[in-house]
Amino acid sequence: MLHIKSVSCIKQERCLFADLNFSLKSGQIMQLAGPNGAGKTSLLRIIAGFSAPDEGEVLYQERSINKYYEEFAHDLLFIGHKTGVNIQLSAVENVRFWLRINGYSNEPDLYPILAKLGLVGLEDVPVRMLSAGQQRRVALVRLWLSDANLWVLDEPFTALDKSGVAFLQQRFTQHLNNNGAILLTTHQDLTTHFSDLQTITLEYRH
Secondary structure (H helix, E strand, O other): OEEEEEEEEEEOOEEEEEEEEEEEOOOOEEEEEOOOOOOHHHHHHHHOOOOOOOEEEEEEOOEEOOOOHHHHHHOEEEEOOOOOOOOOOEHHHHHHHHHHHOOOOOOOOHHHHHHHOOOOOOOOOEHHHOOHHHHHHHHHHHHHOOOOOEEEEEOOOOOOOHHHHHHHHHHHHHHHHOOOEEEEEOOOOOOOOOOOEEEEEOOOOO
16 A cells, blocks of 8 residues: 655754665554654654655555645545644534545534543533643544545554553554554554554664
8 A cells, every 4th residue: 555665864964764665555554663853753744745755755556645645645644743633623613624624525423433532521612621632532533534544643642541542442453454554653552452563663863
């Protein structure tokens, strides 16, 4: 599904990584590991097409994402380290806005999803009044709504308690069973056994 081909990244005259090569298949989950400053977030941004590599290219379904970015973006769900929600809006308003700008014409029943994420009773409260973990859960609602095949997630477990982490990994399993693919960074160990888990470790380069 995804192929990283000879990708290099230089930031502030420091090479974060060079000649990086790996592939991610349908039904596979891959974890990017490494210390802070090793370039994990920079790599995710390159893979998502938000920034360009200094060398190399990213291929999706054997085609360059630069040449076919619109098609690639339609099949990509990216959730960064920051939640990407509007703190002035409520959880429901945030989700409805996300659905609208991503072209989903039919709104599903949101309340069962919000209930599973522990947000019932808080759905109409401005996000700025929620805890960091609750704000993270508002962003993660997208994982139950998106039809994208490729998920790129930067620290999705941040501010979640153990039950939240376990519930999110259940959703990962469902997505993989539907031939989706997941690329993520996390400082926490994955507690669910994923049979096709692959780990790419980036080293800090001076």
